[in-house]
Amino acid sequence: MANIALVTDSTADLTAEMKKKFEVHVIPLKVNFGKQAYFDGELASEDFYQKLSSVRELPQSSQPSPGDFIALYEKLLNQYEEIISIHLSTALSGTVNAARLAAETLQNKIHVVDSKNISAGIALMVVEAARLIQEDIAIPTILEKLQLVRANIETLFTLNTLEYLQKGGRIGRVSSLLGSLLNIKPVVRVDTDGIYTPVGKARSQNAALDQIIRQIQHLASGRKIKSIAVAHGAAVEAANRLKTKLENVFETKVSYFTHVSSVIGVHTGPGTVGVAVLFEN
Structure with missing residues (x-):
């Protein structure tokens, strides 16, 4: 199997079973209730919505920084030769841009994909990427196929x-x-x-x-x-x-x-x- 790591962010809403089955590495975004910040998934769903209903001001969300991506990418490159990193639509978040800034520092080993989607839409693209990696398909072909997946x-x-x-x-x-x-x-x-x-x-x-x-x-x-x-x-x-x-x-x-x-x-x-x-x- 190709020595390629697969990365996405927490807005892909992958279940624990999916992360394990498809060997996906997830970088979390954050939710900020005033000065209190939580990594995505740190609060149970019930606790989050209860907290959301009790605050006067809407909490803010924040994307991972380029430094966060660099730390993850460098760690993965100790085990993998290259990385495919699929993220939340650039029209909705700066997550892709942060990933691209990080990728520029790592000698073309990171391939960042804008899913142009959200939640379950990203999940379906990530699963297809995992299957293509498991089939030992070359990265240029995987990236080409992912464009077709995105369109479908x-x-x-x-x-x-x-x-x-x-x-x-x-x-x-x-x-x-x-x-x-x-x-x-x-x-x-x-x-x-x-x-x-x-x-x-x-x-x-x-x-x-x-x-x-x-x-x-x-x-x-x-x-x-x-x-x-x-x-x-x-x-x-x-x-x-x-x-x-x-x-x-x-x-x-x-x-x-x-x-x-x-x-x-x-x-x-x-x-x-x-x-x-x-x-x-």
Whole structure:
């Protein structure tokens, strides 16, 4: 097998099982409640949302520094010849830029990939990268194939409220819905530029889940589904409903079921439910 390390960040929302199975090294982002900083995942999901609901000011998220990446990369290069590092969309975070600055110091041994995605969408790309590494494929070919993978992943989610996206400055094109959404659930797509784009709205969470299903059917454009991942933020019942709907409609088992990281939760709030679908090339 190729001697290549695989790195991602905590917003990929990989389960412990996935990290172990695919040998993924995860660099965490941070959530800052005032002067108190927590690494992503340091707070249990329940504790995080309880804390989020009790504070007056929205906590801030922060990316790893170039120095954090250098420390991880240098450690891994003691064991591996090269590294593929896949991260959160540059439209949503400076994480990729920090990774690239670190990579510039390490003699072209680090290959940084902008997923142009978030959460389960990154996870599906990371899993495909791991499989390609296991197949002993050369890095230039892996990077080329990952561009195709990125183009074949669709990520959609619904929110209970736009409050957190707006306050956190990550609202993107969803800002067009502000002022019109009193008790209405937006349906959002991560577009090809890695930006949140509104694609629908519904008067209930269940109706929003149905819209997500219809959007996937539309976006499939005749392509066959390869894998599906579902993620949620303090909305396990709704996520399970979405999982059941997906499996019934597309006759494909959901491969991964996870909860979103605290960093994503800061910007989406409780009640978030989403899906990422990887289509065959």
